[in-house]
Amino acid sequence: MRHFLTLKDFSKEEILEMISLAQKIKAQTKKKEFVPYMERQTLGMIFEKSSTRTRVSFETGIYQLGGIGLFLSSGDIQLGRGEPMKDTARVISRMVDMVMIRTFSQKKIEEFALYSRVPVINGLTDEYHPAQLMADYLTMVEYGKADNPVCAYVGDGNNMAHSWLMLASKMGFELRIATPAGYECDAGIVADAMAFAAQSGAKISIGNDPKAAVKGADVVTTDTWVSMGKEEEKERRVADFAGYIVDNAMMSCARSDAIFLHCLPAYRGYEVGEELFETHAETIFAEAENRLHAQKGIMVWLDQHRLDKVSN
Ligand code: CP
């Protein structure tokens, strides 16, 4: 049985298999062909943080695959009152067929997975947001930007930056990350990405100059400066991130046909300029819709790779 906790655990071929499944199921869905790949299966969805896209896309996705989603807010289940993660995992995974979790540390989701009888999907942790990156990659494929692109990530060295590192280093494309000093990516995650890059041929560069990162890029992306759980640092972060807004001036350093991606929610006037955002709204909201399609690819792939099914 495989879990989807970070792209670190997947090969390029496996990522492409999930993307192909997503494309196939997306085309079927667009024709209103709802193939019951996961008939009568239940997806438990545990949220310890807020969500719009992740909740709606997983719940709608499992329903369209013939199953049902259970929204489990930590404020409403015993986990929020101190029941251990490992007990929650042992209970819930005896009742449902797959689990998606949005939580704080990656360690918590790893602990859940260790005790789970069913596949576990990362719906965002402090360290990673791999489901988002599958949607981003699907969007790059659809917009003709997946063939050896130069990608630039400008902003916080957070879960999104880490997930971009994993995607680029596995798929073998160029990624330039620019963060303010003091907000760099986790050194261990960068080291892992560099090791994968040495095998895949990816070119990874990390620095503190956003314009240099964006220069000639095919794909430019950013994320909030104040991730969930960091709200108390907002004032300091806004000051420290001065000069990191991706606006028309920053984007003019990229290729003229570059696309702009944003995982959302977007905070205009902070990490992204209003005009730049609205100019690229079509791609940004295609990316948001692709959460639905990419995650169906992930769920169906995990379902197809359960040990019981593989050995049958
Ligand atoms: N991009 C993303 O994960 O959005 P939500 O926080 O709304 O789920």
Ligand code: NVA
């Ligand atoms: N980095 C952001 C992503 C939100 C989807 C956060 O963790 O809040």
